[in-house]
Amino acid sequence: MWPASTRQTVLRAFASLPRHSALPVAPWLSPRISAARSYARIRRMASTLALPKLPLFEAITSHDAESTAVVHSLSGRRFTYGDLLKDVAEGKQKLSHHAEGKPLEGERIAFLVENGYDYAVTLLSVLGSHAIAVPLSPAFPASELRYILNQSEALMLLSSGKFQHTAEEVVKEGLEHKTISAKVEKITESSAASEPVQLDDPGSDRGGMMLYTSGTTSRPKGVLLPQSVLTAQSKSLIEAWSYTPADHLLHVLPLHHIHGTVNALLTPLLAGSTIEFMFPFNVDAVWSRLGAPFLPATEPSQPLKEKITFFTVVPTIYNRLLQSHASLSTELQAATKEATSPKNLRLNISGSAALPTPTKNAWTELTGGNILLERYGMTEVGMALSCGLEFSDRVDGSVGWPLPSVEARLVDTETGSVVQSGEELDAEGKERLGEIQLRGPTVFREYWRNPAATAKEFVEGEDGKGRWFKTGDVAVRRVVEGAGEGRSGEWAEGPMWFIQGRKSADIIKSGGEKISALEVEREMLSLPQVAECAIVGLPSEKWGQKAAAVVVLTEQGKTGGRGGKPWGPMDMRRALKERLVGYKIPQEMKVVESIPRNAMGKINKKTLVKDVFGDRDASPKGDPRE
Numbered sequence: 001m002w003p004a005s006t007r008q009t010v011l012r013a014f015a016s017l018p019r020h021s022a023l024p025v026a027p028w029l030s031p032r033i034s035a036a037r038s039y040a041r042i043r044r045m046a047s048t049l050a051l052p053k054l055p056l057f058e059a060i061t062s063h064d065a066e067s068t069a070v071v072h073s074l075s076g077r078r079f080t081y082g083d084l085l086k087d088v089a090e091g092k093q094k095l096s097h098h099a100e101g102k103p104l105e106g107e108r109i110a111f112l113v114e115n116g117y118d119y120a121v122t123l124l125s126v127l128g129s130h131a132i133a134v135p136l137s138p139a140f141p142a143s144e145l146r147y148i149l150n151q152s153e154a155l156m157l158l159s160s161g162k163f164q165h166t167a168e169e170v171v172k173e174g175l176e177h178k179t180i181s182a183k184v185e186k187i188t189e190s191s192a193a194s195e196p197v198q199l200d201d202p203g204s205d206r207g208g209m210m211l212y213t214s215g216t217t218s219r220p221k222g223v224l225l226p227q228s229v230l231t232a233q234s235k236s237l238i239e240a241w242s243y244t245p246a247d248h249l250l251h252v253l254p255l256h257h258i259h260g261t262v263n264a265l266l267t268p269l270l271a272g273s274t275i276e277f278m279f280p281f282n283v284d285a286v287w288s289r290l291g292a293p294f295l296p297a298t299e300p301s302q303p304l305k306e307k308i309t310f311f312t313v314v315p316t317i318y319n320r321l322l323q324s325h326a327s328l329s330t331e332l333q334a335a336t337k338e339a340t341s342p343k344n345l346r347l348n349i350s351g352s353a354a355l356p357t358p359t360k361n362a363w364t365e366l367t368g369g370n371i372l373l374e375r376y377g378m379t380e381v382g383m384a385l386s387c388g389l390e391f392s393d394r395v396d397g398s399v400g401w402p403l404p405s406v407e408a409r410l411v412d413t414e415t416g417s418v419v420q421s422g423e424e425l426d427a428e429g430k431e432r433l434g435e436i437q438l439r440g441p442t443v444f445r446e447y448w449r450n451p452a453a454t455a456k457e458f459v460e461g462e463d464g465k466g467r468w469f470k471t472g473d474v475a476v477r478r479v480v481e482g483a484g485e486g487r488s489g490e491w492a493e494g495p496m497w498f499i500q501g502r503k504s505a506d507i508i509k510s511g512g513e514k515i516s517a518l519e520v521e522r523e524m525l526s527l528p529q530v531a532e533c534a535i536v537g538l539p540s541e542k543w544g545q546k547a548a549a550v551v552v553l554t555e556q557g558k559t560g561g562r563g564g565k566p567w568g569p570m571d572m573r574r575a576l577k578e579r580l581v582g583y584k585i586p587q588e589m590k591v592v593e594s595i596p597r598n599a600m601g602k603i604n605k606k607t608l609v610k611d612v613f614g615d616r617d618a619s620p621k622g623d624p625r626e
Contacts, residue, residue: 247346421494439469476498510537
């Protein structure tokens with residue numbers, strides 16, 4: 001064996017040879033030559049800042065380099081689009097260094113990083129490496145994070161200083177494969193790089209993002225969203241919701257969900273908007289930030305904060321804002337009313353869970369006429385349906401129309417036939433319930449390493465134009481007078497779509513009739529005695545299933561029954577008698593202190609039934625009248 005110094009000299013010489021040079025070498029040299037060549041290639045690349053010519057990076061390059069891309073709300077730190085481009089290019093180089101020469105195309109890179117500029121740079125650096133970004137929730141237990149790392153076969157786990165201990169907990173018990181652990185250094189100032197970032201031909205289409213669904217009957221599934229799908233989703237939203245560089249979005253959402261990542265991060269970056277991060281959500285901080293531009297400056301030299309023009313959150317956040325507004329100072333109440341008026345807050349969106357009518361009405365009253373825009377989406381498809389920008393196209397209880405580039409159809413839940421336009425009613429004049437099925441460039445590619453689950457959720461189209469994704473959500477279509485006339489765009493025309501709920505959990509079959517849990521919940525939540533409500537299906541020997549209500553009472557409800565007693569089942573039935581037909585009125589009611597929800601405000605109804613009613617099998621028992 002040669003001395004170490006001689007071996008290094010030989011390796012450097014071989015690394016400089018043309019890639020396909022055919023020379024006889026000693027066995028020990030072969031793998032070392034490959035590593036040396038890779039290292040040399042990285043060193044050559046390091047002298048040039050480069051990113052692939054993907055639509056996202058082309059857009060960022062075209063934006064004004066001095067305009068603000070990201071603001072940290074509490075500290076006031078700002079980063080421009082010029083900063084972002086260079087920091088992402090440098091982040092890409094760091095990933096290559098961590099990988100020690102291993103190609104990153106198609107590799108999964110998981111990361112635990114707090115909401116803010118570092119998160120944006122990390123995500124975009126992964127996309128710029130043609131790798132697959134796997135955002136992780138710091139709130140998940142180590143066992144759940146370990147499952148995701150194993151299931152995704154992640155090559156790398158990145159963590160910021162804040163979550164380094166969490167990352168160590170995840171890997172200390174061992175993973176099923178080797179994973180590189182690396183720290184994400186906090187970026188506190190602009191990049192010192194002076195050379196411009198060049199955009200190279202993509203050369204790969206293997207990059208994208210993978211988000212994990214919250215499984216209720218099985219382990220979470222990895223939803224693979226290629227870069228082309230992320231781009232299509234963002235472009236669809238830009239067309240429908242008109243993001244522009246003038247928009248200033250206040251971001252208070254978690255970033256391991258499609259809502260926070262695509263709607264409130266990737267899409268505004270594609271459009272050149274400003275994103276202001278404020279996480280975790282704090283009701284007082286949000287009201288203070290919204291009102292700040294409309295309060296008199298305490299000091300003449302104090303810079304005036306920009307007004308928020310774009311706010312997209314879940315119904316529970318709107319509820320908390322509404323409940324706390326009266327406790328604000330008189331001055332801040334006036335400022336926040338001005339801030340949220342239609343002329344200042346141009347778009348306020350509610351999604352990820354059904355929006356109660358009282359919440360929508362109360363927000364409109366508080367803001368002087370601003371109407372919340374409702375939309376429908378899911379991890380596998382991004383946003384699929386949306387109401388329009390015109391107020392006349394924001395109809396209570398509706399999620400609007402299929403977004404640009406989205407194909408949607410209703411498939412009758414009884415007959416399996418497609419509900420064609422004009423066939424929304426059956427022979428008896430009843431609305432036909434149908435499963436929403438979707439296709440187009442915004443639909444995910446597959447469930448990672450789960451071909452059986454992927455095949456189960458798709459059905460081939462009869463027209464030969466591609467397969468349809470079966471969402472499992474049920475809806476009806478209705479013509480609404482004054483809406484759907486194209487004022488919000490050509491995509492927003494015709495009958496509107498109304499979600500009835502999940503096929504598995506929200507459609508209750510009782511005595512031959514179908515009950516939409518969401519419809520009953522909407523009526524329950526309009527009652528002054530009800531603060532929160534979930535309608536579930538319970539087994540019934542007589543009817544197959546029956547509706548039951550899980551309720552959190554308001555202060556009024558706690559003494560709203562007869563004789564000052566708590567509001568109860570008989571009170572509920574009397575209140576709903578004029579609102580719902582008899583078979584839709586819940587036959588049971590349980591009062592609880594709270595109803596558990598996930599980070600996006602959704603309720604796991606299967607778990608709720610077990611917790612509140614015991615281990616009952618809620619599946620239909622068969623209908624004696626059928």
